[in-house]
Amino acid sequence: MPRKPAPSDDAPADEPHYHGHRERLRDRFFTAGADALSDYELLELALFAAIPRRDTKPLAKELLKKFGSFTEVIHAPVARLREVKGIKNASINQLKLLAAASTRAAKREVERKLALSSWNDVIDYCRSGMAFAEKEQFRLLFLDKKNQLISDEIQQTGTVDHTPVYPREVIKRALELSATALILVHNHPSGDPTPSQADIQMTKAIIDIAAPLGISVHDHIIVGKNGHASLKGMRLI
Known part of the structure; x- marks a missing residue:
């Protein structure tokens, strides 16, 4: 029996009107780097994998409105993230993965040159x-x-x-x-x-x-x- 794909936070959409926007955002990220993107655009990118068939821009902006910054969003308590309409387990997992990566990278950097x-x-x-x-x-x-x-x-x-x-x-x-x-x-x-x-x-x-x-x-x-x-x-x- 074929394996079912991992669940996402999607509601199916009739037309992927945001498809071109996603490609343009990905291209800008890879060519110009993260510094060229605003906080809400980075959050959009982070949520693409969790929400592949829905526009993530409104959700990214709602998260920033509630928590203040990209860093505060990814480190926000799970219970508070669940208060945001449209946030489900897949999105929370994606954000917490970013938080873990951020903390681990910072720790490795300090371990190498803490003085x-x-x-x-x-x-x-x-x-x-x-x-x-x-x-x-x-x-x-x-x-x-x-x-x-x-x-x-x-x-x-x-x-x-x-x-x-x-x-x-x-x-x-x-x-x-x-x-x-x-x-x-x-x-x-x-x-x-x-x-x-x-x-x-x-x-x-x-x-x-x-x-x-x-x-x-x-x-x-x-x-x-x-x-x-x-x-x-x-x-x-």
């Missing part, structure tokens, strides 16, 4: 993986003497506005990995990366335990969809 001289890569990496999460996560980047990444680990996941952090557990793990430096990272699901007093106190507690053991805390970065904050840059540590 304090490539600070923008660190920020981009942290934001791509955490800025749009619905719950707080506390992440640790363990570094060697050359500031190269040894390991990237999520130590704790909390609620929408709190993550329990245990300074001694942080340092214990650093010793296990023979790390000589740390970068602390966590997200604020509210979108506002402004550090709280608790964030500052927790960071200082980790620094106090780490210093006598020869472990440096380079920074504590807080990320949100509205930007990021560096406690070191703000002279809070």
